[in-house]
Amino acid sequence: MIGASISRWTMSYFAMAVAWLFVALALMVAGVGFPAADLAAPDTLVLVHVICIGWLSLAMCGALFQFVPVLVARPLFSEKWALPALALLTAGLASLLAGFLALGGRLPAWLWLLPLGAVLLTAGFGLIVVDLGLTAWLRPVGPARFVLVGLASLCATVAFGAVFAFALAGWAGSVGQLILAGGVPLHAIAGLGGWLTLTAMGVSYRLLSMFMLSPDVDDRKSGTTLMAGALAIAVTVVGGVLAIGLFAGLNVVLSIVAVLGLATAALYGRDLFAIFRARKRRQLELNTRMATLSFASLAGTALLGAALVVTGNFAAHVGAFAFLAVFGWLSGLVLAKLYKIVAFLTWLETYGPVMGRAPTPRVQDLVAERRASKWFMIYYAAVWTGTLMLLIGLPSGFRAAAMAMTAGVIGIVREVIRTRQLADVASPLRLPGGARAPHLLFARN
Amino acid sequence: MTEYIDVDVRPILRAGGEPFSVIMATLERLELGQGLRLYATFKPVPLFAVMADRGFTHSERALDGGEWEVLFTPAEAAKQTAAPATTPSFENWPEPAVKLDNRDLDPPEPMVRILAAAEKLGPGETLSALLRREPVFLFPQLEKRGYRWLGGFTPDGATYELTVRAPS
Numbered sequence: 327m328i329g330a331s332i333s334r335w336t337m338s339y340f341a342m343a344v345a346w347l348f349v350a351l352a353l354m355v356a357g358v359g360f361p362a363a364d365l366a367a368p369d370t371l372v373l374v375h376v377i378c379i380g381w382l383s384l385a386m387c388g389a390l391f392q393f394v395p396v397l398v399a400r401p402l403f404s405e406k407w408a409l410p411a412l413a414l415l416t417a418g419l420a421s422l423l424a425g426f427l428a429l430g431g432r433l434p435a436w437l438w439l440l441p442l443g444a445v446l447l448t449a450g451f452g453l454i455v456v457d458l459g460l461t462a463w464l465r466p467v468g469p470a471r472f473v474l475v476g477l478a479s480l481c482a483t484v485a486f487g488a489v490f491a492f493a494l495a496g497w498a499g500s501v502g503q504l505i506l507a508g509g510v511p512l513h514a515i516a517g518l519g520g521w522l523t524l525t526a527m528g529v530s531y532r533l534l535s536m537f538m539l540s541p542d543v544d545d546r547k548s549g550t551t552l553m554a555g556a557l558a559i560a561v562t563v564v565g566g567v568l569a570i571g572l573f574a575g576l577n578v579v580l581s582i583v584a585v586l587g588l589a590t591a592a593l594y595g596r597d598l599f600a601i602f603r604a605r606k607r608r609q610l611e612l613n614t615r616m617a618t619l620s621f622a623s624l625a626g627t628a629l630l631g632a633a634l635v636v637t638g639n640f641a642a643h644v645g646a647f648a649f650l651a652v653f654g655w656l657s658g659l660v661l662a663k664l665y666k667i668v669a670f671l672t673w674l675e676t677y678g679p680v681m682g683r684a685p686t687p688r689v690q691d692l693v694a695e696r697r698a699s700k701w702f703m704i705y706y707a708a709v710w711t712g713t714l715m716l717l718i719g720l721p722s723g724f725r726a727a728a729m730a731m732t733a734g735v736i737g738i739v740r741e742v743i744r745t746r747q748l749a750d751v752a753s754p755l756r757l758p759g760g761a762r763a764p765h766l767l768f769a770r771n
Numbered sequence: 772m773t774e775y776i777d778v779d780v781r782p783i784l785r786a787g788g789e790p791f792s793v794i795m796a797t798l799e800r801l802e803l804g805q806g807l808r809l810y811a812t813f814k815p816v817p818l819f820a821v822m823a824d825r826g827f828t829h830s831e832r833a834l835d836g837g838e839w840e841v842l843f844t845p846a847e848a849a850k851q852t853a854a855p856a857t858t859p860s861f862e863n864w865p866e867p868a869v870k871l872d873n874r875d876l877d878p879p880e881p882m883v884r885i886l887a888a889a890e891k892l893g894p895g896e897t898l899s900a901l902l903r904r905e906p907v908f909l910f911p912q913l914e915k916r917g918y919r920w921l922g923g924f925t926p927d928g929a930t931y932e933l934t935v936r937a938p939s
Contacts, residue, residue: 329906329907329908329909329910329911329914330907330908330910330911331911395907396907396908398803399803399905399907400803464802464803465803536878536904537878539875539877539878539903541929606875607877670879673879674879674908678908678912679912679915681882681883681886681887681912682883682886682887682888682889682890683890686883688880689879
């Protein structure tokens with residue numbers, strides 16, 4: 327078949343991702359992990375992996391199962407793998423988290439849980455990388471190239487993580503211990519910078535130009551941006567491992583990566599300006615307006631990082647830096663796009679079969695933007711406040727900000743569920759003859 | 772230049788087997804722009820319509836001993852290299868009864884309008900539409916409703932030209 331159908335399990339991934347986001351918010355409100363605990367403390371490892379694997383990676387994978395077939399106009403290599411992959415990732419994450427709790431003495435010392443979690447996560451991500459990679463490879467141009475580099479970065483991230491897990495259980499020998507001692511920044515940069523950031527950038531190019539009626543960014547321009555980003559990740563992984571192997575410090579490698587990372591963010595900013603300038607649609611939808619706050623957060627993250635390095639405070643405030651990147655840039659963008667993607671897919675699933683045969687609502691009729699926008703504003707304001715609280719070292723203020731973030735996310739998720747339930751569509755149009763209401767957690771494709 | 776993947780179903784046919792699933796499996800593995808070169812012990816006329824629905828045009832050549840070689844070419848590639856009117860499988864399509872310019876509509880309005888117009892076509896009639904993007908979500912809807920279509924980007928890549936034909 328030529329074309330793209332509705333991804334069956336994207337909603338299931340989104341639902342699981344949102345569930346983990348609430349776990350992360352609950353931990354932050356309760357003061358578990360950073361900033362109450364040290365950045366390297368087991369409790370912080372629990373928090374970080376709930377956010378990065380449970381929330382961000384699952385949401386990203388769910389979006390890619392739908393998005394990559396659209397990019398290449400071909401069906402997914404295998405839709406059957408999506409649900410087993412979700413099960414493996416969920417079980418793997420649970421095992422990994424239990425392992426961290428064991429490491430911190432909150433559970434008996436069952437350190438074998440860590441390698442078990444790593445094996446399950448490797449299997450789950452492996453299925454996804456092969457599935458999405460083989461699909462994206464059909465037309466490796468434009469945003470699909472970002473996805474491919476993102477998937478390669480995911481492989482590197484998972485490889486580092488697996489070595490750490492085995493090393494923490496004492497099963498990885500002296501080489502494993504060496505990599506564990508020095509490799510944590512490399513794992514974090516490959517995951518947040520390579521997998522999550524480069525993939526999010528690639529997806530955003532297409533979504534923004536699609537929703538704003540703007541021509542696609544020239545492949546050479548976005549190619550330069552990708553090249554800078556890919557080089558940053560390559561230097562991180564290859565240079566980092568070499569530096570560890572040679573017992574040299576990581577400072578030189580990380581400095582090069584920082585410069586390349588700044589260049590990537592600047593080039594991405596240039597591309598975004600081009601998309602916004604060339605747009606035919608003047609009135610922006612909520613998801614695009616909220617995405618701009620996420621881009622502002624990315625710019626803020628870059629500036630904050632540069633300022634901290636120049637003043638020699640980066641090591642002391644790396645937590646605030648990462649927090650802004652994860653919640654301002656990545657989570658903000660994911661929430662904004664989730665809001666739009668769920669509305670569009672729900673509309674297509676419900677009304678596609680009867681379109682042209684009966685009157686159907688517009689996509690915009692499925693959402694109530696005015697109501698949703700206040701929850702997004704609360705969310706972003708809380709994230710920026712939280713960053714500030716971390717910078718000035720006020721943990722109680724941070725927990726208050728986390729509470730406000732939770733309120734914002736509850737509001738946004740409630741809106742998304744209402745969209746999925748067609749709750750805001752007026753009655754005669756809601757279910758015209760032949761249309762079926764969608765299931766909340768999966769699509770009938 | 773279209774690249775063709777060879778499928779020789781002659782041994783299956785000689786053994787009295789059913790080659791359709793093998794052909795379809797190969798089709799699923801084709802990369803974008805690739806075509807299919809089929810060898811069969813008879814002229815596979817029923818397959819032509821199936822392949823046209825999947826966006827492939829065909830040209831056949833008789834081999835010795837009553838066997839046939841058929842080239843299935845993706846319609847997009849055929850359209851970009853040759854004028855659509857000369858593409859064999861589509862030459863009997865009538866002039867469009869409806870012409871839509873959906874280039875400046877907010878997504879997904881182009882799809883909505885094409886489906887609405889398609890539903891009003893008489894049997895065998897066609898409509899044409901200009902779009903900014905390849906309408907990937909439209910194709911499954913057209914397929915489910917039994918419509919055939921032919922589409923491709925103009926050489927500058929700025930406009931996607933789509934022709935849809937109602938089932939006759």
